[in-house]
Amino acid sequence: MGPDAIFSGLPGDRDTASLVLDAAERLVQTRGFNSFSYADVARELELTKAALHYHFATKADLGEALLERFAARFASALDRIDAKPARAPDKLAAYADLYLDVLRRDQMCLCGMLAAEYRTLPERMQVIVVRFFNDNEAWLTGVVERGQTEGTIDGAVSPHDAARSIVAAFEGAMLIARPFGDVAWFQATAATVLNGLVSAASVPARGQ
Amino acid sequence: MGPDAIFSGLPGDRDTASLVLDAAERLVQTRGFNSFSYADVARELELTKAALHYHFATKADLGEALLERFAARFASALDRIDAKPARAPDKLAAYADLYLDVLRRDQMCLCGMLAAEYRTLPERMQVIVVRFFNDNEAWLTGVVERGQTEGTIDGAVSPHDAARSIVAAFEGAMLIARPFGDVAWFQATAATVLNGLVSAASVPARGQ
DNA sequence: TTCAACCTACCTACTAGTAAGTAAGAGGTC
DNA sequence: GACCTCTTACTTACTAGTAGGTAGGTTGAA
Numbered sequence A, B: 001m002g003p004d005a006i007f008s009g010l011p012g013d014r015d016t017a018s019l020v021l022d023a024a025e026r027l028v029q030t031r032g033f034n035s036f037s038y039a040d041v042a043r044e045l046e047l048t049k050a051a052l053h054y055h056f057a058t059k060a061d062l063g064e065a066l067l068e069r070f071a072a073r074f075a076s077a078l079d080r081i082d083a084k085p086a087r088a089p090d091k092l093a094a095y096a097d098l099y100l101d102v103l104r105r106d107q108m109c110l111c112g113m114l115a116a117e118y119r120t121l122p123e124r125m126q127v128i129v130v131r132f133f134n135d136n137e138a139w140l141t142g143v144v145e146r147g148q149t150e151g152t153i154d155g156a157v158s159p160h161d162a163a164r165s166i167v168a169a170f171e172g173a174m175l176i177a178r179p180f181g182d183v184a185w186f187q188a189t190a191a192t193v194l195n196g197l198v199s200a201a202s203v204p205a206r207g208q
Numbered sequence C: 001t002t003c004a005a006c007c008t009a010c011c012t013a014c015t016a017g018t019a020a021g022t023a024a025g026a027g028g029t030c
Numbered sequence D: 001g002a003c004c005t006c007t008t009a010c011t012t013a014c015t016a017g018t019a020g021g022t023a024g025g026t027t028g029a030a
Helices: A016-031 A038-045 A049-055 A059-083 A088-104 A110-116 A123-150 A159-180 A183-197 B016-031 B038-045 B049-055 B059-083 B088-104 B110-116 B123-150 B159-180 B183-197
Strands: none
Touching: A016 A038, A016 A049, A016 A059, A016 A110, A038 A049, A059 A088, A059 A110, A059 A123, A088 A123, A088 A159, A088 A183, A110 A123, A110 A159, A110 B110, A110 B159, A123 A159, A123 B159, A159 A183, A159 B110, A159 B123, A159 B159, A159 B183, A183 B159, A183 B183, B016 B038, B016 B049, B016 B059, B016 B110, B038 B049, B059 B088, B059 B110, B059 B123, B088 B123, B088 B159, B088 B183, B110 B123, B110 B159, B123 B159, B159 B183
């Protein structure tokens, strides 16, 4: 479904700046922002550290560019889900697949990783991380609301709370599934959470 | 309820090794394992780095000791919950309070933080982190099972899956609530998740 | 007098970041 | 089409500072 690499930037552009962002992104999502260095990226791209500083003067600039690109790509992934006519549970499943794609590459969600490191991040990066979670919450709230209107989502839960529990569960499931090296851990947990939100009326039996 | 500081080691012992662990623990839970240094701890305790190396020869040793102490303290916190006669939903609420206590200090769960940094950790630390999540899962599975037997937890969900969704949601909620600087974010999300597991039969109305 | 618990003084490796220089090319002018 | 200027995308060689870690000496109490 949809083009691959929605979360992680597989090289579409071939210009150096994009390649730097690609490498840095992968490093952040596997090791963390504080646990990779310009030297790591330089080695990988067979450039010098100074060349990287030419494109991104400081590590904070690099991090910011990373987040901006990620936010744009993520927003368009949500747009793509919105574009298809589907009922809420299917949209939520598609949303889960975004996470799953990242986890399959043994990576953590970029903003999830940066949330852990939050207190050590440059201020402008902090702002974008918070915005990411806000946007997710808003998008999910909308999906849940429409699901309740169409009768596919349990009407007893507040859409806002439901949205929060989805982001929290998905981020947490990713965080934990990665040390376990177990993609199925994420899948089962995500399914359980989403199942709990599905309207009893719209499902014949709730047994597994 | 219960003694304070179940997650974080407020100084009970006054010996240097414990004080080092206390300081390191707080630093890990706010900044991460790779984002604090022996120099940070030394400065705080007004010691030299060499003195720290006397107590914990390497940073890996320090991290391991940190995890062992944390695991022991966490296990005894779970024992304390088990000791009180209470129904499953109350035990799960008490479990949520363990997380809440940490978050109130603007800290991340130790193992949650280390899960994010997993790929950069010394091998022996990795093993303990995974064990922590396994133990949590096992304990929660037991609570959910007993809850289903006593009729307080919805019987339709597999206890194992329910347990996983609880750990995931709590860790994720903590991860996200911290950048928001909003303890209520965690509380609302945790309540939503737990509410979703409570048996419909045991609750008169499910509205908020 | 022994020994735990330090300290001084260091080391090597790495961190982000900078200064100064350069090869290759674009764009305009005569 | 030859010359000049300016830009892009780097390089080499460096800085100050920090990382974890160590060798060897000091101190005070049992």
